[in-house]
Amino acid sequence: MKIKNLLLISTFCVITMSCSSDDSIEQPTQTDSTSTEAMYFPPSDSDIWETKSISNLGWHQDKVQDLLTYLDTKHSKSFIILQNGRIVMENYFSGHTSTTPWYWASAGKTLTSTMTGIAEQEGFLNINNKVSAYIGTGWTSEPLAKENLITCKNLLTMTSGLDDSLGDDVTPPNLQYKADAGTRWAYHNVYVKLQDVVAAATGQTWSQYFNTKLRDKIGMTGNWIQSGDNSVYWSTTRSMARFGLMALNGGNWNGTQIINTNYFQSATTTSQNINLAYGYLWWLNGKASYHMPQTQFQFNGKLIPSAPDDMFCALGKNDQKIYVVPSKKLVVIRMGDAADNVNLALSDFDDVLWQKINAVIN
Numbered sequence: 464m465k466i467k468n469l470l471l472i473s474t475f476c477v478i479t480m481s482c483s484s485d486d487s488i489e490q491p492t493q494t495d496s497t498s499t500e501a502m503y504f505p506p507s508d509s510d511i512w513e514t515k516s517i518s519n520l521g522w523h524q525d526k527v528q529d530l531l532t533y534l535d536t537k538h539s540k541s542f543i544i545l546q547n548g549r550i551v552m553e554n555y556f557s558g559h560t561s562t563t564p565w566y567w568a569s570a571g572k573t574l575t576s577t578m579t580g581i582a583e584q585e586g587f588l589n590i591n592n593k594v595s596a597y598i599g600t601g602w603t604s605e606p607l608a609k610e611n612l613i614t615c616k617n618l619l620t621m622t623s624g625l626d627d628s629l630g631d632d633v634t635p636p637n638l639q640y641k642a643d644a645g646t647r648w649a650y651h652n653v654y655v656k657l658q659d660v661v662a663a664a665t666g667q668t669w670s671q672y673f674n675t676k677l678r679d680k681i682g683m684t685g686n687w688i689q690s691g692d693n694s695v696y697w698s699t700t701r702s703m704a705r706f707g708l709m710a711l712n713g714g715n716w717n718g719t720q721i722i723n724t725n726y727f728q729s730a731t732t733t734s735q736n737i738n739l740a741y742g743y744l745w746w747l748n749g750k751a752s753y754h755m756p757q758t759q760f761q762f763n764g765k766l767i768p769s770a771p772d773d774m775f776c777a778l779g780k781n782d783q784k785i786y787v788v789p790s791k792k793l794v795v796i797r798m799g800d801a802a803d804n805v806n807l808a809l810s811d812f813d814d815v816l817w818q819k820i821n822a823v824i825n
Contacts, residue, residue: 502792503548504708504717507682512701515549517823526822527552533819537782537802537812540565541700544820545794548708555700556799564685564697565798568779569808571696572654572744574673574706576619577714579657579743580726581676587664590615597660603638612644618654619743620734627651627757631692648737650756654744655694669694681705681716700798707785707794710775731775740766746809748774755809766809769817778808795820 505512517524531554534542540559544552555561567574582588588597593611595602603610603625617623626641627649638653658669665672670687678685683705685698709715710731714722730743733750740746740753749772752763765772770786777785782802786795802812 500547502712505548505682505705507680507716509682510701513549515546515551517551520546520551520824522551522824523822526819530819530823533816534797534799537799537816539797539799539802541796541798543700543704543794543796544824545704545708545711547792548711550704553700559798561701562699564699566688566690566779566783567696567698567703567777568781568783570703570777570779570783570785572779573710573777573785574677574696575654575657576730576742576744577677577722577727578661578669578673579615579619580714580722580730582661582664582672583726584723585665588615588660590619594618594656594660597663598656602635602656603640604635605638605640609640609643614644615657615660616734616743617644618657618660619730621648621650621654621741621744622646622735622737623649623651623653625649625651625653633692645735647759648735648741648754649759652692658694677721680719680721681709700796703785703798704794704796707777707787707796710785710787711789711792711794742775746776746778748772748776767813767817769814769821778813780806780808782808782810782812784813791824793824 503513517527534554535556539556541556542552542554543550553561559565579588579590583590591614594613594615595611600607600610603613609624613623622645624640624642624644624647626639629637629639631652633653633655641647641649661672662669673687677683683698683702685696685702687694687696709721713724714720714727731745731747732742733739733747734742738754739750740748746766748766748770750765752761753766754761767774771788771790773790774786774788776787781800782797784795784797786793797816801807803810
């Protein structure tokens with residue numbers, strides 16, 4: 464397979480979305496040390512994005528090809544590493560390009576988490592209120608007393624208590640009682656009801672509010688597309704990287720606080736005492752134990768052993784990834800097909816990938 468590589472050879476250069484690995488435009492600028500340089504944000508109204516070379520960072524160029532070969536053999540379509548906001552690696556595989564959209568799958572849950580927080584900070588909702596306060600009663604088939612236990616925060620933390628074994632259908636007949644809200648962690652598509660909550664609370668469509676309050680403010684492209692029972696976001700890889708960069712900065716974009724700092728901190732720390740590796744639709748590394756989707760079994764140890772402990776991440780079906788590492792000022796993006804022909808958001812692929820990333824960056 465032909466690999467389109469954008470490996471960087473100048474300290475800072477400018478590349479546009481229309482460039483491929485063969486025709487990127489490089490404009491060297493003044494060199495700053497990594498320790499003192501300011502965090503970089505690409506312009507929200509432009510495709511310009513500063514870059515940084517592997518040699519400038521002191522990373523290991525001789526380990527890059529092993530990483531790229533692994534990504535290629537594992538059915539990747541794109542891969543980006545940002546350090547302090549600047550692109551260090553940008554790679555496309557099998558005909559995918561910088562302008563080709565791809566789906567986020569469940570990595571897009573973090574977009575829903577973010578929009579819920581924005582709606583709360585604007586006074587439209589309170590995550591501690593029951594879901595039925597916004598979309599009415601009867602949105603499940605539970606007895607009313609049980610349905611009224613389910614808050615927006617329960618949807619954010621996967622603790623609705625609804626039966627997760629019934630598939631992704633979120634119509635009332637398929638949302639059935641399993642346990643009281645807050646007493647059981649289970650990965651469930653019911654989180655999408657938060658999009659209905661936001662729309663009802665704001666008086667806007669989900670897409671309108673999302674585009675105005677998040678997408679357009681940080682220069683993302685893309686759209687929500689209905690796929691069966693799921694509302695799935697599609698965008699370019701760079702748009703995913705923009706969102707990751709905002710997350711790296713605690714919800715801030717170039718001095719503008721897109722989402723309340725306290726909310727975002729809560730979203731990226733343990734949100735309940737059942738699955739320690741889960742925040743508000745974000746996955747968390749470095750915890751003592753974790754639960755996987757579709758199981759009630761508790762696994763001891765870190766979610767991704769080879770990744771930094773402070774990493775939080777968005778994980779989607781067929782290995783859509785946003786890894787955010789505050790301690791190293793890193794954002795890592797991977798889009799593509801399933802790495803190992805299994806439809807999982809988390810697998811051994813994550814750990815091996817981080818072993819190979821570590822070989823480059825450490």
